[in-house]
Amino acid sequence: MDSVPTVLCVDDFKPGLQTRKSFLEQFGFNVLTASSGAEGLKLLQHHHIDAIVLDYRMPEMDGEELAKRVRKISTSLPLLLLSGFARDIPANLKKIVNVHLMKGDPPGMLIKALDNLTHTTGNQRRAVRNNKKSVAAISTAKPDRRVV
Numbered sequence: 001m002d003s004v005p006t007v008l009c010v011d012d013f014k015p016g017l018q019t020r021k022s023f024l025e026q027f028g029f030n031v032l033t034a035s036s037g038a039e040g041l042k043l044l045q046h047h048h049i050d051a052i053v054l055d056y057r058m059p060e061m062d063g064e065e066l067a068k069r070v071r072k073i074s075t076s077l078p079l080l081l082l083s084g085f086a087r088d089i090p091a092n093l094k095k096i097v098n099v100h101l102m103k104g105d106p107p108g109m110l111i112k113a114l115d116n117l118t119h120t121t122g123n124q125r126r127a128v129r130n131n132k133k134s135v136a137a138i139s140t141a142k143p144d145r146r147v148v
Contacts, residue, residue: 004125005050005118006030010040010066011082012058016103020053020110027111028125037061041069049077051117053110056083056093064093071096078117082110 007029011017014035021031032047034040038061040052052070056063067079079096083089084103094100099113115121 004028004030005114005120006032006048007051007053007114007118008032008034008040008043008047008049009053010034010037010058010063011053011055012036013055023107024110024114029114037063037066037069040066044070044073051078051080051114053080053082053114054097056081056089057085064090064096067093067096080110080113080117 007024009017009020009024009031010033011020012035017033017035021033024031032043032049034043037054037058040054043049044052054063054066058066061069063081063083067081070077070079078098081089081093081097081100082103083100086102089100098117101109101113
């Protein structure tokens, strides 16, 4: 693995979106956020995305419509539906997404699901991030000008 997976999180509830972003970044993921389905589709067009975490209940474009539009763009991009309303999720949407989790599930379930969907581990993500930090530190270091 030569790069850290980029996860796109789409949710209209901004405090939850920011919390999820911070949480996933702590586990080594690159995270992009969108507060609407339309914004998420724009980000998908301009960035390499390895997985999408999407909310079901959103105004204008709900998670089902977003998932259908994403599937028209890519049939293989992993989709993880995160919802607080299990009974409201239509059966056909559960067939479109790869994984369905509840917002109240333990946070570790989200990490484990994303690890499976992106085929990575926390150790791999940390190693890539640490390597990038080391390269950046070396490239910005000032040369030692002492004369011996």
